[in-house]
Amino acid sequence: MSDDRPWPVKAYRNDDFLDSRDARPLRILSEYMEPEARFEELNISDTIVFFGSARLASRVEATAALEAARAHGGDVAAAERRLTMSRYYEDARELAGRLTEWSKNLTGRRRRFVVCTGGGPGVMEAANRGASEAMGMNIGLNITIPFEQSNNPFITRELAFEFHYFFMRKFWFVYLAKALVVFPGGFGTLDEFFEIMTLIQTRKLEKRMPIVLFGAQYWDDVVDFEAMVRHGTVDAEDLNLFFKTDSVEDALDHITEKLTETALADPGGRW
Numbered sequence: 001m002s003d004d005r006p007w008p009v010k011a012y013r014n015d016d017f018l019d020s021r022d023a024r025p026l027r028i029l030s031e032y033m034e035p036e037a038r039f040e041e042l043n044i045s046d047t048i049v050f051f052g053s054a055r056l057a058s059r060v061e062a063t064a065a066l067e068a069a070r071a072h073g074g075d076v077a078a079a080e081r082r083l084t085m086s087r088y089y090e091d092a093r094e095l096a097g098r099l100t101e102w103s104k105n106l107t108g109r110r111r112r113f114v115v116c117t118g119g120g121p122g123v124m125e126a127a128n129r130g131a132s133e134a135m136g137m138n139i140g141l142n143i144t145i146p147f148e149q150s151n152n153p154f155i156t157r158e159l160a161f162e163f164h165y166f167f168m169r170k171f172w173f174v175y176l177a178k179a180l181v182v183f184p185g186g187f188g189t190l191d192e193f194f195e196i197m198t199l200i201q202t203r204k205l206e207k208r209m210p211i212v213l214f215g216a217q218y219w220d221d222v223v224d225f226e227a228m229v230r231h232g233t234v235d236a237e238d239l240n241l242f243f244k245t246d247s248v249e250d251a252l253d254h255i256t257e258k259l260t261e262t263a264l265a266d267p268g269g270r271w
Helices: 021-041 059-072 076-104 125-135 166-175 187-201 215-221 225-230 237-242 248-261
Strands: 047-051 113-115 138-145 160-163 175-182 213-214 243-245
Touching: 021 160, 021 166, 047 076, 047 125, 047 187, 047 248, 059 076, 076 125, 076 213, 076 248, 125 138, 138 166, 160 166, 166 175, 166 187, 175 187, 175 248, 187 213, 187 237, 213 215, 213 248, 215 243, 225 237, 243 248
Parallel strands: 047 113, 047 175, 113 138, 138 160, 175 213, 213 243
Antiparallel strands: none
């Protein structure tokens, strides 16, 4: 006699349950444990994180867009602005490549100072691209949102992640980070930068992490840090927590020098 009764589904195979409110803690936990397992499998010890706008284009793409705007009556002013801003795409690409070359020459079994981005277009693509061109593994911590965010093609396949929860994505940005480079960006970039600054200022993040604000003119226009000091909302010493520059060479020297003094000098320390 056949038994046609449906058998119960195991809880961990029950998609309706896993997508429910009750299973939210499991979904959060899996966005911690699954990346951790992959990082350990691939011997990833720490990262250099690049933040910046998803809207910036490469010089080639921006030049083509300007030529098209001039030829077909498009928004020439916007295209010219995009071409001007494309310098940051190219600088991020170069800096990520040179940092990757530097890190690949370090001794040891584990992979040190791997370039990590949010995985999307713009500055994120540029940094992943530079690391890939230097034949280095690189990380993309993507997030599911309605626009602008799709995996760029330069992320190492085994290190491409897709997050649902912003706070878990931010956790992985910070947890492995040993250096941070912040290129011009919008609300998301500002949010990521200021959250890390808050963690450092309040001593919740104790590792001595070099932070580079790349694009001095942009940052001077967008955030008046000196005004915050004048109004007494931050201390003057807090402005020493980051290094502002327009130079790939200076950014490279600052990051490698600081990492040599801290993370490489004391690999067992809290770096």
